[in-house]
Amino acid sequence: MTNFLLNDRLVSTEESAGMTLLEFIRGVACLSGTKDACREGECGACTVLVGSRAADGTVAYKACASCLLPLGDIDGCHVVTVEGLGSEPLTLVQRLLVEHSASQCGFCTPGIVLSLTGFALASPDLSYDAAVDALDGNICRCTGYASIRNAARALCEALAGAAKHPGQRQEVLLATGVVPAYFRGIPGRLAELKAAPVAACGKNTIAVAGGTDLFVQKPEQLMGSDLCFLSKRRDLDYIREDKGLLLVGGAVAIEDFRNSAVVQRHFPALAGDLLLHSSAILRNKATLAGNIVNASPIGDATIILLALNASLTITGEGGRKREVPLDKFYLGYKKTDLACGELVSEIAIPLPSEGVRYNFEKVSNRTTLDIAAVNSALLLATGSDGAVTGLRVSAGGVGPVPMLLPGIEKFHGRKPDASFFQDLSKAALAAAAPIDDIRGSAEYKRLLLGQLMLAHARALAPVEAA
Ligand SMILES: Cc1cc2nc3c(=O)[nH]c(=O)nc-3n(C[C@H](O)[C@H](O)[C@H](O)COP(=O)(O)OP(=O)(O)OC[C@H]3O[C@@H](n4cnc5c(N)ncnc54)[C@H](O)[C@@H]3O)c2cc1C
Ligand code: FES
Ligand code: FES
Incomplete structure (x- = not known):
């Protein structure tokens, strides 16, 4: 039994935990505002909000692609579709989209409203x-995106100042009509929901993390499987x-x-690098561990973590428990050192010391929402004399497994100048x-991989590489 709030009403359903939320919303709950298009996370037409109760009782909302989201995942949550925002009156976001002529046929509009x-x-x-960035999956x-961006800008202007008082965010959004009044009662209603016991993962279950790989590859098979x-x-x-x-x-x-503040403190470049991974509605669910496994x-994420010398518990x-360095985890194409029933429970990344430089490059047909043709990350440490003391270079799309460049020791002791790169x-x-x-x-x-080494040079040592 899955229990959740769908907009303003309680849903208790015996449908399979592996049924996608999109299928439930349209096929069972008969709400047709959420659109069914690619079913592969590519278009954003099926975007909904999922609110989960945090340990402190507050509810944190994320925009997600409902076509890749299984019902079991939203047990105990608040799901919001465009019907749950109401139309009389329009919400502030809906009104701004109308005022800026940001909708024509309207097929994408519910997804954009939810994002x-x-x-x-x-x-x-x-x-x-x-x-x-929040719209990069829609x-x-x-x-035409200019009018959608104009509506987004007007929304930011209408909410200016709200970021300074995070504790009062919901009250501001209620007062400005971004969300309807019933949102006020959601934390209390979720607290009363009887959530299903957390299913243990084991040899006979399939672990679902974000589901953004699993539900693209084998949605039918997952309907009848035991999932954790x-x-x-x-x-x-x-x-x-x-x-x-x-x-x-x-x-x-x-x-x-x-x-995360701690990630941004130690690895400031990752906030931008990981924007190149899929889109906001997928990144909100997709996990680092899912990317690795x-x-x-x-x-x-795997290519970045390989260069950063991550290891897995x-x-x-x-x-x-056992520890495996990420660079020993891949045994062949799609083969890993993970036995049936095992989970990647932790990823450990060494914090960079002073003078360590890092860069990530990705080449794909589109800047966002696209898989790389080739990607590469580089971690470079130099001593007080400027000579290289440590180097790790990873590359994707150039072999059966994520590659860590071998024989790198011969570069130690050299200056990272143009001839080095x-x-x-x-x-x-x-x-x-x-x-x-x-x-x-x-x-x-x-050839692209060769060029990416030179792109690393330009990013890390613009003067020497020029
Ligand atoms: C439209 C679209 C765009 C995408 N764009 C990108 C992109 O730009 N870059 C990119 O790298 N990827 C991309 N992906 C692929 C996907 O989003 C990522 O690989 C994602 O990180 C997978 O994580 P997940 O949590 O969703 O994995 P899931 O689908 O939940 O799981 C993937 C596999 O890992 C296993 N698993 C998950 N977590 C664990 C764990 N902790 N322990 C053991 N096993 C586990 C699952 O059982 C499953 O076999 C894209 C996917 C889509 C649909
Ligand atoms: S239907 Fe296209 S992202 Fe879900
Ligand atoms: S697809 Fe027609 S309005 Fe966006």
Whole structure:
């Protein structure tokens, strides 16, 4: 039995925990405002808000693609569709979209309304740039993005000042008509909901984290499978610093990682780099651990974590733990050192010391919402004399597994100047073994990898590389 609030009403359903929320909303609850289009997380037409109760009793809302979200994942949550925002009167977001002529055929509009409402509920700084980022998964085929961005700008102006008083955010949003009055009672109603016990993960269950890989690949099979939902595992949802390591729980969503203050303090570049991963409505659910275990040779988070020298804590049945460096985790194409029933319970990333430089590059057909043709990350440490004391270079899309460039020791002791990066480029070309696929020919990807080494040079040492 799954219990949740759908807009203003309580839903208790015996439908399969693996049924997608989109299917439930349209097919069972008969609410047709949420649109059904790509079913692959690509278009944003199915965007809804999911509010989860935090430990302190407050409700945190995230905009999510309902086509990749299983019912079991929203047990105990508040789901908001466009019907739940009301039409008489229009909400502030809806009104601004009308005033700025930001809707023509209207197919994408419910998704855009939900993404902007989610932004108003959750964005720490309520900036215009953050509003545009919040829309990066919502595709509109006919209006043109300028008018949608104008509406987003007007929303930021209407909410100016609200970011300074995070404790009063909900009251401001109620007063300005961004959310309807019934939102006030949601925390209390969620507290009274009887949530299902958290299903244990084991040999006969499939672990669902964000579901953004699983529900694209095998949605039908998941309908009839025993699933365990890692988003319900509060013990796996943490980011903290300890003894020179950044420790990240195995259920942490990429967007939470990106926005975390401790991550931004130690790895300021990651906030921008991880914006290149999928889109906000997917990053709100997709996890770092899911990216690693999915074992795609071009996973963006995986390539970044490989360069950062991350290691994994793997927990098996009975709580047995073992540590595996990420660079030893991949055994072959889509083959990992993870036994049946084991979970990646923690990712540990060494904190960078003074003078360590890092860069990530990704080449894809579109800047956002696209998988890389080739990506690469580099971590470079230099001593007081400027010579290289440590170097890690990772690359995706150039072999069957995420690659860590071998034989890197020969670069130690050299100055990271233009000739250093030219030689690094040659070494990368020699190590790469890509194949032809829809993202490009093997030769194109090899050449691209060589160029990415030079792009690292430009990003890290603009003067020497010029
Ligand atoms: C439209 C679209 C765009 C995308 N764009 C990108 C992109 O730009 N870059 C990119 O890298 N990826 C992209 N992806 C792929 C996907 O979003 C990522 O790989 C994501 O990080 C997967 O995480 P998840 O939590 O959703 O994994 P899930 O789908 O929940 O799980 C993936 C696999 O990992 C297993 N798993 C998950 N967590 C654990 C754990 N803690 N322990 C053990 N096993 C676990 C699951 O059982 C499953 O086998 C995109 C996907 C879509 C649909
Ligand atoms: S239907 Fe396209 S993202 Fe869900
Ligand atoms: S208004 Fe037609 S797709 Fe956006």
